Amino acid sequence: MSHLVLKLYVAGRSPRSQRAVSYLEALCARELAGEAELQVIDVLRHPELAEEARIFATPTLVKESPAPQRRLVGDLSETKVVLEWLAAPSGQNRTPREET
Amino acid sequence: MSSEGRIASVSKLATGIPGFDLISDGGLPKHRTTLVSGTAGSAKTVFAAQFLAAGIREANESGVFVTFEEPADDLRANLRSFGWDVEAWEREGRWAFVDASPRLDQEDVTSGSYDFGGLSARIGHAIERVKASRVSLDSLGAVFSQFADAATVRRELQRMSWSLKNYEVTAVMTAERTEEYGDIARFGVEEFVADNVIVLRNVLEAEKRRRTIEILKYRGTVHQKGEYPFAVMPNSGIVVIPLSAINLEQRSTDRRISSGDTELDAMCGGGLFQDSVVLVSGATGTGKTLLATEFLGRGAQRGERSLLLAFEESRDQLFRNAAGWGLDFAALEKQGVLRVECAYPETAGPEDHLIRMKDIITSFQPTRVAVDSLSALERVSTARGFREMIVTLTSFLKQHEIAAMLTAATPSLLGGESATESHISTITDTIVLLRYVEMFGEMRRGITVLKMRGSKHDKDIREFTIDQEGMHIGRPFRNVTGILSGNPVHVVPVEIDRVDHLFQHGDRKEPR
Numbered sequence: 001m002s003h004l005v006l007k008l009y010v011a012g013r014s015p016r017s018q019r020a021v022s023y024l025e026a027l028c029a030r031e032l033a034g035e036a037e038l039q040v041i042d043v044l045r046h047p048e049l050a051e052e053a054r055i056f057a058t059p060t061l062v063k064e065s066p067a068p069q070r071r072l073v074g075d076l077s078e079t080k081v082v083l084e085w086l087a088a089p090s091g092q093n094r095t096p097r098e099e100t
Numbered sequence: 101m102s103s104e105g106r107i108a109s110v111s112k113l114a115t116g117i118p119g120f121d122l123i124s125d126g127g128l129p130k131h132r133t134t135l136v137s138g139t140a141g142s143a144k145t146v147f148a149a150q151f152l153a154a155g156i157r158e159a160n161e162s163g164v165f166v167t168f169e170e171p172a173d174d175l176r177a178n179l180r181s182f183g184w185d186v187e188a189w190e191r192e193g194r195w196a197f198v199d200a201s202p203r204l205d206q207e208d209v210t211s212g213s214y215d216f217g218g219l220s221a222r223i224g225h226a227i228e229r230v231k232a233s234r235v236s237l238d239s240l241g242a243v244f245s246q247f248a249d250a251a252t253v254r255r256e257l258q259r260m261s262w263s264l265k266n267y268e269v270t271a272v273m274t275a276e277r278t279e280e281y282g283d284i285a286r287f288g289v290e291e292f293v294a295d296n297v298i299v300l301r302n303v304l305e306a307e308k309r310r311r312t313i314e315i316l317k318y319r320g321t322v323h324q325k326g327e328y329p330f331a332v333m334p335n336s337g338i339v340v341i342p343l344s345a346i347n348l349e350q351r352s353t354d355r356r357i358s359s360g361d362t363e364l365d366a367m368c369g370g371g372l373f374q375d376s377v378v379l380v381s382g383a384t385g386t387g388k389t390l391l392a393t394e395f396l397g398r399g400a401q402r403g404e405r406s407l408l409l410a411f412e413e414s415r416d417q418l419f420r421n422a423a424g425w426g427l428d429f430a431a432l433e434k435q436g437v438l439r440v441e442c443a444y445p446e447t448a449g450p451e452d453h454l455i456r457m458k459d460i461i462t463s464f465q466p467t468r469v470a471v472d473s474l475s476a477l478e479r480v481s482t483a484r485g486f487r488e489m490i491v492t493l494t495s496f497l498k499q500h501e502i503a504a505m506l507t508a509a510t511p512s513l514l515g516g517e518s519a520t521e522s523h524i525s526t527i528t529d530t531i532v533l534l535r536y537v538e539m540f541g542e543m544r545r546g547i548t549v550l551k552m553r554g555s556k557h558d559k560d561i562r563e564f565t566i567d568q569e570g571m572h573i574g575r576p577f578r579n580v581t582g583i584l585s586g587n588p589v590h591v592v593p594v595e596i597d598r599v600d601h602l603f604q605h606g607d608r609k610e611p612r
Contacts, residue, residue: 011217020212043218047225055218056200057247060208068205074212081211 004036004086005065011058012044016075020059023076031083110320113234113270116154117147119340123324124315129296132319133261133271137285138300143311143332144274145170146182147300148236150337151272152195153184155234162194163234164226164269166219169242172197182337196226202246210248216256220263227267235269240289241276250287258292284316295319301327305482309449313340329488331451339455343488354554357404357468357503360394363573364532367549367558372530374467375501376553377494379524381508382534386545387566388507389413390425391532392470394570395505397427399468400438407466409457410442411476418442425570439464450481450489458496466502473507474524490524529553537563537577537588546583547573 008024010017021040028036043050043058053062061072063086072085112126121127128134128151138144152163167175175197176186189195200219227235240257247253264271273293275285280301284290290297297316302309312327330340356371359378365371372378380388389412396406410418418440422429432438441460443453461469471477471493478486490506497504506528525531531550536543548561560576561583582589 009218011215011221014215014217016213016215043221047221050218051198051222051225054199054203055222056216057214057219058217059214060218071208073208073210074214077212081209085209085211 003065004032004063005039006036007039007041007053007062007064009041009043009050009053009055009058009060009062012042017042017059019077020061020075023079023082024061027076027079027082031086109322110318112321114159115151116158117150117338117340118336119328119330119342120313120338122342123313123328123340124318125322125324128270128272129318129321130270131265131268132296133264133273133294134296134298135273135275135285135290135294136298136300137275137277137290139277139280139302142300142302143330143338144276144300145175145238146332146338148238148272148274149175149179149184150182152234152236153179153182153186153337156189156194161234162196162230162232163236164196164198164223164230164232166198166200166223166235166237168200168237168246169239171201172199181334183335184337193230196230196232198222198226201242214252216260220260223260224263224267227269232267233269235264235267235271237271237273239274239276240293241286244287254287254289254292257289261293308480308482308485310482310485311449311451313338329451329485331449331455333452333455339451341451341454341488341492343492352554353501358398359391359505360396360398361391361571361573363562364391364547364549364571367547367560367562367573368530368552369555369557372503373554374503375498376503376529377497377527378503378505378530378532379508379528380505380532380534381510383510383536386534386536387547387564387571388509388534389418389421389472390566390571391534392472392505392507393418393422393425393427396438396468396470397422397425397429397432400432400435401427403437404468405436405464405466406432406438406468407461407464407470408438408440409460409469409471410440411445411471412473413442415440415442424568426568427570439466445476445480448480450477450485453477453480454489454493457493461496461500461502468503468505469497470505471507473509475507475509487524491527494524494527525551533584535561535583535586537580537583539580539588539590546577548584 008020010020024038028038041049043055057073059075061076063070072082076082110129110132112128113130114121114127136144136147149165152165155161155163179186186195243257244250244253275289277283277285280303284297284299296318299314299316301312303312311330313330314327315323328340328342330338333339353374355374357374358365359368359372380391382388392408396408400406419429429438429440433440474490481489530552533548533550535546537546545564546561547564549557562573562576564571564573577583579591580588581591
């Protein structure tokens with residue numbers, strides 16, 4: 001399995017943001033032990049990164065690698081959903097499209 | 101609600117959208133958000149974009165366009181058709197897009213609660229980057245399509261609307277509605293988004309579309325009420341026609357000009373007034389186009405800039421007819437004193453024609469204009485649209501002290517009133533009627549000046565003929581009554597004398 005690269009975009013340090021960060025860190029430690037690269041980006045401090053990634057809602061968890069890119073919106077409180085999302089096989093898009 | 105007395109009314113930001121600043125008494129409420137709601141195809145996106153474009157071009161104000169529905173690339177291409185080079189403005193740092201439209205590969209899963217922090221951060225970043233004072237968001241309904249939880253969307257949109265206040269920007273948010281005369285907007289966004297609401301309509305009436313804009317409410321300040329027609333012009337965007345907001349400011353002149361026919365001048369008491377609008381009404385073939393041709397042609401020959409707005413015949417036909425009456429239109433055009441613009445009325449609605457006519461008049465600066473014919477334009481208008489167009493056109497012509505001749509066709513060959521006449525007879529200063537007169541097995545022609553505001557005029561119905569030198573007005577019909585009603589009847593002279601005595605007209609035959 002190729003290297004998992006995750007980016008979590010949050011807005012400041014609101015309770016929602018902190019929840020998302022802690023849930024994700026716990027999940028990574030428990031389920032992916034060392035197999036995942038995780039980066040947390042605060043859109044309030046780096047709006048240009050949010051613009052680049054076209055982030056709309058926060059928190060948004062972006063799976064950058066392996067392709068294709070997928071996104072999960074929300075505070076990640078529903079662990080089951082997050083796990084299913086992480087485990088979903090690649091190439092599930094209806095319209096396969098080269099990432100530009 | 102705080103006491104209105106002490107608080108100064110909200111100031112306005114002039115948008116630069118033609119006609120809008122007039123009907124809104126100054127523009128949009130400054131540093132506030134205004135909701136622009138409309139059905140599909142009602143030009144909401146154009147309004148939102150034009151608000152920014154006009155800001156850049158007229159007021160040197162930068163803008164941010166947040167798009168929730170159309171991708172930025174599509175918008176760049178679409179807006180170019182209005183002559184707005186958005187890409188150039190982006191390079192110059194005067195326009196910024198925040199593209200929040202659905203991504204093609206979007207298959208976002210939602211889990212748990214969320215907010216629009218990402219979007220807000222991007223908007224704030226864009227505003228600061230280009231130092232924007234104008235922001236457009238298009239459209240709110242599309243946000244509801246992207247996120248399933250309507251309650252969250254509502255809450256976040258409201259928060260976003262509030263937070264815009266921190267940036268001291270004037271904002272336009274567009275929203276959809278499904279009925280022209282129903283709820284203000286879908287999802288009830290008007291309740292929580294803005295205190296200021298504008299409605300754009302694109303009403304289908306008797307197979308014709310009519311675009312209107314209505315300022316429904318402005319919190320804390322005034323505006324004109326009711327619907328105003330507007331058009332979306334291919335090279336300039338939205339143009340609002342501020343009908344009743346036009347003040348009756350026309351100066352009046354008593355300078356006279358020739359109608360192109362010396363006999364008609366005499367019937368009018370010495371010619372037409374420089375700023376008058378003349379309605380020439382008659383059945384087909386009675387000579388309306390001839391009168392208009394002479395009016396313009398002889399004016400042009402004297403060096404007066406003359407403009408023909410033709411909706412009935414082709415250029416070739418018009419030029420050929422004019423040549424047949426001794427007027428070389430081609431030569432006059434080449435000299436630059438004559439301009440002929442032909443258009444098929446069915447190509448556009450009355451508002452579009454009106455704006456096009458005003459544009460041509462503004463660029464050519466004529467002192468004489470003829471429209472041949474109004475009836476052709478009536479075909480493509482609703483009754484209200486037509487009347488509004490005439491009022492606006494005549495008002496515009498008078499403001500510029502242009503002498504205008506407008507032709508109208510009567511429906512029946514022998515007479516009767518045309519619908520056009522009933523609309524505009526009160527607006528025009530001079531009315532000239534042309535009629536067929538059936539007499540002793542021949543069709544003859546009569547002309548009369550029915551009304552001439554501000555001057556004495558000939559009350560007779562005179563006979564006229566047409567030949568290769570144009571129109572020749574001759575003697576009055578005698579012993580004939582009922583010409584105008586379409587039932588000419590030869591009357592015995594004794595009867596005429598009797599009737600004559602009943603009316604003590606001292607000023608019977610007095611061309612000045």
